[in-house]
Amino acid sequence: MNPSLEVGNIVITQENIFSFLAEKQMIAPLAKEIILDSAIEPIECTPEETAMAEQQFFMQMQLNPQDTEKLKIWLEKNYLTREQLQKRILRGIKLEKYKEKTWGTELQNYYLKRKKQLDKIVYSLIRTRNAGEAQELYFRACEGEKEFTELARQHSQGAEAETGGLIGPVELNVPHPEIAQRLMTSQPGQVLPPCRIGEWVVVLRLEKYIAAQLDQNMRRRLLDELFNSWLSETIQKQVKFNFELPEVLSS
Known part of the structure; x- marks a missing residue:
C-alpha cells in the first residue's frame, strides 16, 4: 500500500506531495534539513x-x-x-561542533575583517530641515549656551528628541554611512558641524566609542554568520528541480 497522509478532506500522496511542498513553500526548508543532516552525520x-x-x-x-x-x-x-x-x-x-570544526580556525581573520562594522557608538543628534537653524544650533552647542541634550529636546524633529538626541549603543553599520564616517573620525564630546543627510541637516556629537571584543557571544555570532552564508550557497548549488511546471506558470 502506498503511504499517504489525510488531513480533513485532503489526501497527500506520493503523486501530489511535491505540489503541496511547493505551494506551502516548504521545499527550501526541507532541502536545508537534508543538507544539514548530511553535513553533521560524521560528527561524534x-x-x-x-x-x-x-x-x-x-x-x-x-x-x-x-x-x-x-x-x-x-x-x-x-x-x-x-x-x-x-x-x-x-x-x-x-x-x-560542526560550525566550530569548519570555521573555528578562520574566525580571527573574519572578525578582523568585520570589526569596523561590529564596533559600537553612542552619539547624539539634532536634525532639522532648515540649514540656517542647524547652523545656529551648532554654534549654540559649541559655545555651551545650552546643553546639547536640551537643544535636541527642543529643536530636533525626529524621534531622538524624546531622548535628548541620544542614540545607541549601535553598531557602526546601523547609522547612515555619512554619519558613521563622521563619527568614526571625531572625539567623544566633539560637536560636529552640520551636514546634509537626505532631506535632513544634522548636528552630531560622539558620546562614546565601544570597541568590539571577540568574546564567547561574538564567536557564536560570527560562526553563525559564516555558517548561514555557507548554507545559503550550498542550497543554491545543490537543490535541483526535476519536474514540469504547470502550464499556467510556464507560459
Whole structure:
C-alpha cells in the first residue's frame, strides 16, 4: 500500500506531495534539513554530551525515558522512531561542533575583517530641515549656551528628541554611512558641524566609542554568520528541480 497522509478532506500522496511542498513553500526548508543532516552525520558526540542532551530534551518535553509506554505513545504521536528521536536530540550539539570544526580556525581573520562594522557608538543628534537653524544650533552647542541634550529636546524633529538626541549603543553599520564616517573620525564630546543627510541637516556629537571584543557571544555570532552564508550557497548549488511546471506558470 502506498503511504499517504489525510488531513480533513485532503489526501497527500506520493503523486501530489511535491505540489503541496511547493505551494506551502516548504521545499527550501526541507532541502536545508537534508543538507544539514548530511553535513553533521560524521560528527561524534561524547557520552557526556549525549547524556546531557538527553536529560535536557526529556526535561523540556516532560517525559520520563524510563517510562517506555508513555515514550512509545509520544513517539507514535510525533511519527518518530527511537533512532530518529536520538538524532533529533543530538542535532543541536552536532551542529555547533560542526560550525566550530569548519570555521573555528578562520574566525580571527573574519572578525578582523568585520570589526569596523561590529564596533559600537553612542552619539547624539539634532536634525532639522532648515540649514540656517542647524547652523545656529551648532554654534549654540559649541559655545555651551545650552546643553546639547536640551537643544535636541527642543529643536530636533525626529524621534531622538524624546531622548535628548541620544542614540545607541549601535553598531557602526546601523547609522547612515555619512554619519558613521563622521563619527568614526571625531572625539567623544566633539560637536560636529552640520551636514546634509537626505532631506535632513544634522548636528552630531560622539558620546562614546565601544570597541568590539571577540568574546564567547561574538564567536557564536560570527560562526553563525559564516555558517548561514555557507548554507545559503550550498542550497543554491545543490537543490535541483526535476519536474514540469504547470502550464499556467510556464507560459
